[in-house]
Amino acid sequence: MEGIDHLADERNKAEFDVEDMKIVWAGSRHAFEVSDRIARLVASDPVFEKSNRARLSRKELFKSTLRKCAHAFKRIIELRLNEEEAGRLRHFIDQPAYVDLHWGMFVPAIKGQGTEEQQKKWLSLANKMQIIGCYAQTELGHGSNVQGLETTATFDPKTDEFVIHTPTQTASKWWPGGLGKVSTHAVVYARLITNGKDYGIHGFIVQLRSLEDHSPLPNITVGDIGTKMGNGAYNSMDNGFLMFDHVRIPRDQMLMRLSKVTREGEYVPSDVPKQLVYGTMVYVRQTIVADASNALSRAVCIATRYSAVRRQFGAHNGGIETQVIDYKTQQNRLFPLLASAYAFRFVGEWLKWLYTDVTERLAASDFATLPEAHACTAGLKSLTTTATADGIEECRKLCGGHGYLWCSGLPELFAVYVPACTYEGDNVVLQLQVARFLMKTVAQLGSGKVPVGTTAYMGRAAHLLQCRSGVQKAEDWLNPDAVLEAFEARALRMAVTCAKNLSKFENQEQGFQELLADLVEAAIAHCQLIVVSKFIAKLEQDIGGKGVKKQLNNLCYIYALYLLHKHLGDFLSTNCITPKQASLANDQLRSLYTQVRPNAVALVDAFNYTDHYLNSVLGRYDGNVYPKLFEEAWKDPLNDSVVPDGYHEYLRPVLKQQLRTARL
Ligand SMILES: CCCCCCCCCCCCCCC/C=C/C(=O)SCCNC(=O)CCNC(=O)[C@H](O)C(C)(C)COP(=O)(O)OP(=O)(O)OC[C@H]1O[C@@H](n2cnc3c(N)ncnc32)[C@H](O)[C@@H]1OP(=O)(O)O
């Protein structure tokens, strides 16, 4: 059976050019070539082997992670990989590690919040990994409420130093990745106190461990917070705790790009918005949105290939059974996830553009788009990670019993991914930031201030608050204007209803707390509109390749109409559409599933994932699932011996006892 492509028939059915779709998925031919080359490099290197991760103890897993990171760094230098190539290398190695926080948060925090002088000093060390850093913000007692952090940094003018201190147990840093066992340094967020006054949260570079023997420096207590969910999974990461007992650092280790403390201890506030201290989180939230499509597409690739291999029922007169992918229920669960993976890819591309744009504006002291960038990164991070985590679990169920096996690749993917709903901001807390932004925008309607960017639609409130959908037949739901109008009207009406309900309260903050659940729903409706509109905008671009646009078109409308179906209550209760129009949307959705069906396997092939990256017996490229499931089963340590360890101590006596009882 080796060498046979069990999915060849599926691939032959495709009505579009997979190679062209690979370019669209990657973003450009260049991006495709880099990804393809680096993925193969990783797959062919035995050090990056990962199929045995579940069987390693925590210590073995951690050590193997250190080995992989060291080897990766060596390869980066040997092969002179540039930043883009190094990023792909880390991605395809596919093992959470301290380097994610070093490159993903420590370095960006210094870039964003350090002065030029500080950047010169610390980045030259960090870039060569002569120091390794993490991002130490969250404490045992506070994560979401950043303003509630308790760690203090008190300026001592006598010595020109800050004294970093953990005043209570709840003030202990708790969770930072890379902190537990690896980082030599951290950007520590603490309350700045000078001349007896508390100036709130600021970032400080603090050395934690000796660069000679790696032992913690005096008055620093540091360690790993313990094993996390899932075998393998995120346990390769040393999330840590950290306590300071009056640790002294030089004044110039406060990150001083935004605000400063002078030699005399005077606090010089920044002339830019103080929220820029949150800049690293905005950056990482943007990367998390881009990454959501990776995780979801991976799960969808496994579930789609396996659904084409797996057969149940439907055999007549000894014929073959039905492929489970042909069941409409399977399609109704799987294809919206396939469409979501593509949707998140394109909204991720757009968000990257928005982030670059706001960064350029900030450099030119234009802060006008910062609130929108914050709302978009927060809201889309929340929306895409929630949908991806739920989607991975749905893919596991789509694979039936075998999806529950570790070797399906899905349990570990879920366990690694699901904390994305919490880190970089709890997903509910983040949607509430969007809700605050929306309430402000609604309050300004009619004031002459024209909403722009992703809230531009609110400027057409007069129309959107009273319009009725013109859809009369199922195909009308393929009209971008009809879809956009329904999503815009729903989002606006939900936001306006919240604003109206809010205005009934004398105390606005009390009203906000009372209406939290409705506000989150309104924020989600707004974020879904962004994703739908960016997918539609993508279709308006010049996309070449045989049949590619047609497939993307189908996926775009599956995504939109699936959301419409899922949130039908919103659309009906806001009178944006009628029950008849909802039923037509459903008809159209079923028709789209039929059109996608012959292309499904090719649409996941377009992700161009190697078997190494997928690490899934069910998602193998060749579909040769059953013999490989046996191979994996035989590798399990329980099958090392025919009679298990413990038989003589614990099984035999029980069996014998039962036998004796039966004879009596
Ligand atoms: C070469 C190899 C490369 C390898 C690269 C690898 C890359 C991969 C990296 C990915 C790694 C991922 C690993 C995960 C690691 C996880 C890390 C973490 O989790 S770090 C900790 C994250 N913590 C949080 O996210 C905390 C969440 N809380 C908050 O963000 C905020 O406190 C809040 C948003 C809840 C606001 O709280 P609140 O008290 O209401 O607000 P404030 O008073 O502080 O401010 C209100 C004011 O500010 C505006 N605001 C808030 N946040 C921002 C922001 N980020 N940007 C701009 N503006 C912001 C807010 O809208 C209010 O505005 P106003 O006008 O006053 O209404």
Ligand SMILES: Cc1cc2nc3c(=O)[nH]c(=O)nc-3n(C[C@H](O)[C@H](O)[C@H](O)COP(=O)(O)OP(=O)(O)OC[C@H]3O[C@@H](n4cnc5c(N)ncnc54)[C@H](O)[C@@H]3O)c2cc1C
């Ligand atoms: C795997 C992982 C890695 C991490 N890495 C890092 C790191 O590198 N560096 C770092 O500093 N931190 C890190 N964190 C911490 C992370 O950022 C926080 O856990 C996260 O911000 C959530 O904060 P919390 O734990 O305080 O949750 P809480 O705020 O305690 O949330 C608990 C519940 O309360 C609800 N809730 C909280 N506030 C509100 C509100 N205002 N309104 C309504 N509901 C609310 C939430 O929705 C949630 O349901 C990591 C966490 C994890 C899980």
